[in-house]
Amino acid sequence: MSAGEAGAGRDPGLQPERTRLAWRRTTLSAAVAAVLAVRAALHGGASAGAVVLGALCCGLFLAFLRVAHLRIHALAAGTPPPALAPRRATAAVLCAVAMAVCAAALVL
Amino acid sequence: MSEFVRNIRLWFAPERLRDEGGTPDYRFSLANERTFLAWLRTALALIGGGFAVDQFLPDLRRAWRVGLALALLAAGVLCALRAVNHWVRCERAMRRGEDLPASRFPVLLSLVVAVVAVAMVLVVLVGWEG
Incomplete structure (x- = not known):
């Protein structure tokens, strides 16, 4: 089965829409984590290191936002929607992992 | 373990994933992507x-406090890494027409969350100062 046969004549239904909303929800989760990171950084004296870590978490959220934005644009590009590139999935995961590392540094 | 290393290479290389098998119905790929996002x-x-x-x-x-926080953060890191690994494995299985991979991870995560929850209950019952 070629890509053309797989994509042609099939009703995409609401699948791209649902996937778009899943990216939105996930971005929102990342925003909540980033807000908690900023709160942790500013709480209790706000040392220079903590502020840098909080800013780093904000940067990671922006990176995640960019990945989600690019993917949402790709989904809207046409039918059939292109598959998610592994590199993009890995980038999104690495943002989450880096945020957890910042969190561990803030907690300790 | 070498299987895991091979999967890690797939995380970064879309061409290698595309080399295998045929392209599945894109709706299945999108469903796999949503599962990945849920994880x-x-x-x-x-x-x-x-x-x-x-x-x-x-x-x-x-x-x-630090112990519970680090346990939750470690679970988060594991969950994120496992999410992309499982997504790659499912995508490859669909391309090859194989069964989707089975996984013990949901059980493991449930146990970790249960242990953390029990620890919280103990902390509350014994008193904040311990």
């Missing part, structure tokens, strides 16, 4: 929980 949200929620334990339980003894 990633779970990971982000665990990370947020780690932050929350650290910030909203200030009266807790430091060792408990």
Whole structure:
């Protein structure tokens, strides 16, 4: 089965829409984590290191936002929607992992 | 373990994934992508929980607070890494027409969350100062 046969004549239904909303929800989760990171950084004296870590978490959220934005644009590009590139999935995961590392540094 | 290393290479190389088998119905790929995102949200929620334990339980003894927060953060990291690994494995299985991979991870995660929850209950019952 070629890509053309797989994509042609099939009703995409609401699948791209649902996937778009899943990216939105996930971005929102990342925003909540980033807000908690900023709160942790500013709480209790706000040392220079903590502020840098909080800013780093904000940067990671922006990176995640960019990945989600690019993917949402790709989904809207046409039918059939292109598959998610592994590199993009890995980038999104690495943002989450880096945020957890910042969190561990803030907690300790 | 070498299987895992090979999967890690697939995380970064879309061409290699595309070399295998045929392209599945894109609706299945999108469903796989949504499952991946749901796991990633779970990971982000665990990370947020780690932050929350650290910030909203200030009266807790430091060792408990840091321990619980680090346990949640570690679970979040594992969950995120496993999310992309499982996504790659499912995508490859669909391309090859194989069965989807079975996984013990949901059980493991449930156990970790249960242990953390029991620890919280103990902390509350024994008293904040421990």
